[in-house]
Amino acid sequence: SQQGEEDPQALSIQEGENATMNCSYKTSINNLQWYRQNSGRGLVHLILIRSNEREKHSGRLRVTLDTSKKSSSLLITASRAADTASYFCAHSISSGSARQLTFGSGTQLTVLP
């Protein structure tokens, strides 16, 4: 399976704390993307990092990418109760079935008020 892995599977923190989620994948990639899913809803794109980038920021989000370790992390700073959701990483590979977009298994984040 090309599916990536995420850890932890579940994370519970207090409001104001930082949340870090990790993602690993198995192949060479074009880019890595992070998505958010609120309960019962579709996924919403958060941030995309290209294979030649090492770090990217968007508001309270910080994403890192280590292609040598085939891993990425998503940091949410100063978390809020509204950040409670599932977070998924996804990647497009750099050859062969590049048209596919493969998702990890997700991290369920709970931010307690």
Added chain:
Amino acid sequence: DAGITQSPRHKVTETGTPVTLRCHQTENHRYMYWYRQDPGHGLRLIHYSYGVKDTDKGEVSDGYSVSRSKTEDFLLTLESATSSQTSVYFCAIRVDVVTEAFFGQGTRLTVV
């Protein structure tokens, strides 16, 4: 929200019956995807399309077929539904292979 509409949003069907789910987009994006989401498995790719009449299999394509006769519509068919196909199905679209995807709201399918 990106212009993606999935129909129906909820469906209960009996084992052995055919079921067709529809994904309709108004964005004219080239790529369309069908995923299923099950607890503990995240999203798994069923089939995808890279143009009209151009489709390919994903990771979990057995028991499913797709068709794309128009840019805006991507149909997922379960020829003979089984209980293992009870799931939430998501459609996604994107412009090209290096951009982000936009998702529909999902279809909850229950096979009894």
